[in-house]
Amino acid sequence: MNPLAIIALAAxxxxxxxxxxADAPGKPMKSDEPMHGEMKKQSMKKGxxxxxxxxxxxxxxxxxxxxxxxSAKK
Numbered sequence: 001m002n003p004l005a006i007i008a009l010a011a012x013x014x015x016x017x018x019x020x021x022a023d024a025p026g027k028p029m030k031s032d033e034p035m036h037g038e039m040k041k042q043s044m045k046k047g048x049x050x051x052x053x054x055x056x057x058x059x060x061x062x063x064x065x066x067x068x069x070x071s072a073k074k
Contacts (some may be wrong), residue, residue, distance in 0.1 A: 031046050033045065034046075
């Protein structure tokens with residue numbers, strides 16, 4: 001097997017394991033807790049990030065559907 005292919009496979013497996021660990025079951029996230037990290041704003045809460053993501057998803061859905069329909073025609 002090609003050494004480059006082995007490295008790529010290891011990177012994919014490591015990324016998948018990290019993603020599963022982030023979504024690990026446990027206690028649910030509390031929306032009213034303050035955000036952690038350097039990119040947070042002064043009074044930002046965890047629920048604010050979730051609301052913003054859902055709003056962005058609603059805004060982008062028609063655009064993504066049009067792009068998917070356009071690529072299916074080709």
